[in-house]
């Protein structure tokens with residue numbers, strides 16, 4: 001049985017769905033710090049869980065006979081930068097709790113890391129798995145702490161800790177929650193609904209990105225791999241683009257779409273976060289060790305995002321009529 005924390009977030013709901021289709025609804029326990037909508041609860045077990053509460057989590061692990069935890073609860077980069085104290089507790093104490101549970105109860109633990117775990121002194125292009133890591137955002141600091149602690153538990157207590165450094169994730173159905181890469185999702189909603197987007201990043205800020213279904217597939221393949229893998233933490237990547245490149249791809253379908261950028265004299269606070277991250281990753285070890293491979297390149301991703309969001313807008317119009 002699998003427990004997924006943060007199951008109502010951008011990635012959690014899709015992952016729960018995928019795991020339930022593989023293992024049966026009853027065998028995937030979804031949890032979150034928010035209450036789930038009734039239709040979500042109707043599909044399988046949902047429990048309220050505060051990842052900062054070890055005893056509560058342990059109760060769930062015992063009651064539901066959990067074997068694997070996928071830990072998705074976290075504050076993302078922009079929100080964390082606004083509230084460092086909360087980020088330290090949720091991202092670090094929350095992780096320490098699930099890691100300790102994995103040790104005590106012999107569980108497999110999957111908890112994603114991020115390109116945010118790299119920092120300004122990391123080589124920016126084709127960043128390898130092992131390199132200089134000195135993040136200067138609170139989000140990156142918490143995530144690097146988790147990587148190192150997970151590796152420590154793996155070495156010392158044989159905990160099967162698995163992690164991948166996710167890039168920015170694009171999805172049409174579930175919104176991202178407070179990241180720096182969120183522009184790459186917001187842009188589509190604004191393009192379809194208003195024909196214009198005020199981007200908070202500079203036009204030439206290149207960041208690694210991936211479509212949600214690729215992320216979920218890669219995560220599942222990584223999670224279910226039968227043996228302990230050679231590395232605890234892997235880079236995974238699909239494409240890298242800048243806001244300007246994304247806007248021109250969108251313009252192929254919406255020729256009148258316009259985009260504006262911040263006044264260089266007054267950059268948004270997220271620019272410094274983005275500038276500290278790599279522009280592209282070397283993910284050859286993930287490709288070698290658990291068969292990571294993306295399906296979506298930029299063109300396919302943009303077309304699908306636009307189609308899905310257009311369908312949402314059409315459905316809203318029909319309801320309003």
Ligand code: VAH
Nearest residue numbers: 077114167168179180181
């Ligand atoms: C963020 N999307 O922007 C997240 C992430 C790729 C970085 O982990 O905070």
